[in-house]
Amino acid sequence: MLIVRNTFVAKPGLAGQLALKLKDMVAAGGLVNARILTDAVTDFNQVVMEHEVESLAQFEETIRRYTSDATIQEKAKGYTALWLTGRREIFRVA
Template identity: 40%
Template sequence: MIIVQDTFVCKPGNASKLAKLFKEVMDGRPEVVNIMSDMTGSFNRVVVVTRHDSLTAYEKSWDSMSQEESQKMQEKMKGYTEMYQSGSREIFQVW
């Protein structure tokens, strides 16, 4: 099993907005474990945690969305890149 953490460093005042947007858009996706915002440490961060059986399953999770679902997600996410400054992805093997 793998855990994927996508971290977004948001522009000030946008972390909660981005977290709420991710929660709305990813609702019902079984691989989503948590959508979190920071309480200590570096400020303005949003972390999306997903769980997958393997790297192949992670790649296929993007393909599992229908054309219609993908289009709706893109419409809802329009402009989200204006909410953050940078981001990173970490993929962990669970033992």
């Protein structure tokens, strides 16, 4: 099993909006064991989206679905305007 973590640095004052937008995207995409996290004690304005996949092949299929599904695309509309930078990490569960 793998954990996929996408970490965003939201524009100041927009972390809450970004978190809500990501929650909508997660719901539309049906990600497994997904959660949206906002900063408590870390760098300011961080929003994290995590979910599980069984393999890198499943991750690649998820990316394909997220970039082609009209419902997900509608939910995602405008989300890139809410953040400054981001990164993706994929962890293997030991």
